[in-house]
Amino acid sequence: METRKTRLLFISITLVVFFIINAIPLETYGQQDLRVRNLDTGEKYETIQEAINAASVGDTLYVRNGTYYENVVANKTISLVGENKSNTIIDGKGSGNVILVTADDVNIKGFTIRNSGGGTITQRSALYVYYANGHKISDNIIKSSFYGIHLYYSGESTVVNNTILDNRYGLSLTSATDNVVSNNDFSRNEDGIWLSFSRDNAFSGNNISLSTFNGVSQSTSTNNVFFNNTILNNGYGFHSTFCGYSTFSDNNISANEQGFSLSGSSYNIISGNYISYNTVYGVWLGASSQNLFVNNYIVDNRESFHSETSEGNTIYHNNFINTQADTTQQPRCFESTNFWDNDIEGNYWNTHNGTDENADGITDEAYIINDENQDSYPLMAVFTQFNTMVNNKVYAIDVVSDSTISRFEYFHYPANRTAVLTLHINNTGERQFCRISVPNILVEPPHAVVLNNNVSLQSRIVRSNATHSWLYFTYYCPEDGTLIIAISSQELPAWYQLWFWTIVGLTVIVAFLLLLVIRYHRMYGAQKRIIEAYELKIHAREYLNTARAFFESDVERRRAKIDEFEKKYKVRIRPRNDLEDMIRNMEFKRKEREKLAN
Numbered sequence: 001m002e003t004r005k006t007r008l009l010f011i012s013i014t015l016v017v018f019f020i021i022n023a024i025p026l027e028t029y030g031q032q033d034l035r036v037r038n039l040d041t042g043e044k045y046e047t048i049q050e051a052i053n054a055a056s057v058g059d060t061l062y063v064r065n066g067t068y069y070e071n072v073v074a075n076k077t078i079s080l081v082g083e084n085k086s087n088t089i090i091d092g093k094g095s096g097n098v099i100l101v102t103a104d105d106v107n108i109k110g111f112t113i114r115n116s117g118g119g120t121i122t123q124r125s126a127l128y129v130y131y132a133n134g135h136k137i138s139d140n141i142i143k144s145s146f147y148g149i150h151l152y153y154s155g156e157s158t159v160v161n162n163t164i165l166d167n168r169y170g171l172s173l174t175s176a177t178d179n180v181v182s183n184n185d186f187s188r189n190e191d192g193i194w195l196s197f198s199r200d201n202a203f204s205g206n207n208i209s210l211s212t213f214n215g216v217s218q219s220t221s222t223n224n225v226f227f228n229n230t231i232l233n234n235g236y237g238f239h240s241t242f243c244g245y246s247t248f249s250d251n252n253i254s255a256n257e258q259g260f261s262l263s264g265s266s267y268n269i270i271s272g273n274y275i276s277y278n279t280v281y282g283v284w285l286g287a288s289s290q291n292l293f294v295n296n297y298i299v300d301n302r303e304s305f306h307s308e309t310s311e312g313n314t315i316y317h318n319n320f321i322n323t324q325a326d327t328t329q330q331p332r333c334f335e336s337t338n339f340w341d342n343d344i345e346g347n348y349w350n351t352h353n354g355t356d357e358n359a360d361g362i363t364d365e366a367y368i369i370n371d372e373n374q375d376s377y378p379l380m381a382v383f384t385q386f387n388t389m390v391n392n393k394v395y396a397i398d399v400v401s402d403s404t405i406s407r408f409e410y411f412h413y414p415a416n417r418t419a420v421l422t423l424h425i426n427n428t429g430e431r432q433f434c435r436i437s438v439p440n441i442l443v444e445p446p447h448a449v450v451l452n453n454n455v456s457l458q459s460r461i462v463r464s465n466a467t468h469s470w471l472y473f474t475y476y477c478p479e480d481g482t483l484i485i486a487i488s489s490q491e492l493p494a495w496y497q498l499w500f501w502t503i504v505g506l507t508v509i510v511a512f513l514l515l516l517v518i519r520y521h522r523m524y525g526a527q528k529r530i531i532e533a534y535e536l537k538i539h540a541r542e543y544l545n546t547a548r549a550f551f552e553s554d555v556e557r558r559r560a561k562i563d564e565f566e567k568k569y570k571v572r573i574r575p576r577n578d579l580e581d582m583i584r585n586m587e588f589k590r591k592e593r594e595k596l597a598n
Contacts, residue, residue: 035064048072048080048090063111069093074101074108082110085141092116097128098145105134116145125150126167129157137162142170148189151176159184164192170211173198181206186215192234195221204228214239215256218246226251231259237278240265248273255279259301262288271295272385278302285310285336293318295385300324305331313338316375317383317398318347330369337372344463346375348383348400356380359472360462361400361435381433388442395442401434403427403477410442418488419443425483435462435472438487448490449473452483 034044036051040059045051049072051061060079065087072090074080082088089112092098096117099108113126122128124146129135135157141164142148148167149159155177162184164170170189171181176198183205186192192208195201195218204227208215215234218224224246231237237253240246243265250272253259259278260270263286273296275282282301283293286308293315298304304320304327307313315338322329329351340346345362354363367375381402387394388410399405407424419442423434438447447469449457459473477483 035066037062037064052076052078052080063088067091070098071096072099074099074103074106076103077105078103079107080109080111081107082140085110085112085139088112089114092126092145094118096123098126099128100125101127101129101132101135104132106132107136107138108140109136109138110140112141112143114142114144116147118146122152128152129154133157136160141165143167147172150174151179155179158182163187165189169194170208172196173201176201180204186211191217193217195219195224197221199223201225202227206230207232209233211235215253217241218243222246225249231256236261237275239263240268244268247271252276253278258284260284262286262291264288266290268292269294273297274299276300281306285313289313295383297321300327302326303328303332307331307333307336307338309334310336310338314342315340316342316346317379317385319350319382320347321350321382323350331373333370333373340367340369340373340375341377344377345379346377348379348381349375352378354378354380359433359460359474360470361433361472390442395439396437397421397439398437399423399434401432401436403432403434403483412442421487423485425477425485427477427483431474431476433472433474434485435470436487438469438471440467440469443487444489445469446490447471448488450486450488451475452478453486457485 033046036045036048037043038045038051038055038059039062040056043054045054048061048063048068048070052072052074055061055076055078057077060081063080063082065083067089069091071092088110090098092115094115094117096119098113098116101108108127116126117124122130126142126145126147127137127149128147129149129151131153133154133156135154137149137157138160140162142162143164143166146168148164148170149162150169150172151157151174153175157179159171159179159181160183164184165187167189168191170186170192171184172194173179174196176195177200179201181193181201181203184207186206186208188210190212191214192211193203193206193216194214198218198221200223202225203216206229208229209232211234213234214236215231215238216226216229217236217239219241221243222245226238226246226248227250229251231251231253232255234256235258237256237259238248238251239258239261241263244267247269248260248271249269252274254274254276256278258281259275260283261281262268262284265288268291270283270291271294275296276299278301280302282298282304284306285291288310289312291313293313294317296318298318299321300323304322305315320329329349346367349367352363352367354365356362357364361380363378363380365378367378369375379400381400384399384401384405386397386399386408388397389395390410390412397408403425404427405423406426409422409424410419411422412419421436421438421443423436425432447459449459449471451457457473457475459471461469462472463470471487475483475485
């Protein structure tokens, strides 16, 4: 009996434990289904859409790891935050947009967003932003869709730190403005970035690689900026069609089929780019005019620069460098006349063996491309431009040198009013030259050039204007390769400055005294002439009075003789009564004689 009771007790305990063990997982599983939490209210939801529908404007929804097979509509201003971008997955199951955003100021961060539909343009994006502004899309993996991200009539948004891969279009902008796209990784898309009718967007720090067609393609778009992007192993690197007024600067465009391709595009600026090892063209222009190419490195492309029916493009301060036998450095121009210098300086062509007799960093022989195109002022060595910021203003320092400059620095010491430009050079054992443009506002002339802080170099100014001085100097690199060249304002000794200002002061004093003496002599001469004229007038009056008195006395003296003569000879004599009558009579007789003579 006891054995039976013991068995019943054991069975009962086992059943209780079994039910407890099975009940706990059921409760936990129920809790784990509520994986979306509103951080502002503390409420939990099973799906992302349910959480959005219940949220208020400005709420943050935190989504735990897992795969959410949903088509999400963000129709209010919220923040969607995933726990981990690799493990928090929103999957559209090949139908429609995975996330549709129709409200402003939506933030989406920390998700894998994948598998959109393939229907109409409005139904096939992993993340579709429709007529909405001010979003931040960051730290997501966006993949396996027709459009990875599509900004449609949307602006003022930021797309940053996303991985966008295996889409037809990684990022598409249609009539989108004022968006910032930075530090994203685009890979294995058919087109990495596509712009259409879009303007005033900025793209920086993006890596775009392995695109089947275009790394970046824009059509009928203006005023976009592409800065410091890496474009590798794509069909086209940058491809612009009917675009203008865009800026491409400091990008690395390498190992594509074509680096830059401009078709029907004008007034663009292409500067500071590294265009290398592209298997067809480094730069291709078709029916494109008035573009500016400056300060680019164009290195070992199959064909460096190709121009067809393109006029008036300006190309200078670029480095055309070819070291491989199967590459072509010399540009090819068909029905195109372009400017290959700025009337002062041109480009560096590493296969151009020119001389520089006047030592100004410019070769004496032109680089001939064809009858209509030539570089009249080829550079003797590689052109490099360094920038420094002083008082929130950027100043450019241009250097032409056959040395490799590893570092550039500018120091300003307001306390003792000194400034120094330094170049760090790592060549060894060879005679080198450097020609550098020095902004006078940074380092005032006259300039002193010092090698390794103790040896002064002879330099000369090869050109100058109101803002810059161009210095040319040569030097030998030491065997250890350590070389620092410093350019500073040349300070004059104190005694020299004292002597100089003393001479200036004495010169000013002497000039002032000389002016006083000249003025005194002029005043004295004028006064003397006035006095002499006055005295002459007085003397003349005195002589006239004396003559009149003498005449009158003579008349009286002769009157008695005249009376006696009249009585004796019975005639009448009328003498002159005064001197004036006599003078008038004499004048009359003079004129009568002159008439008779004529």
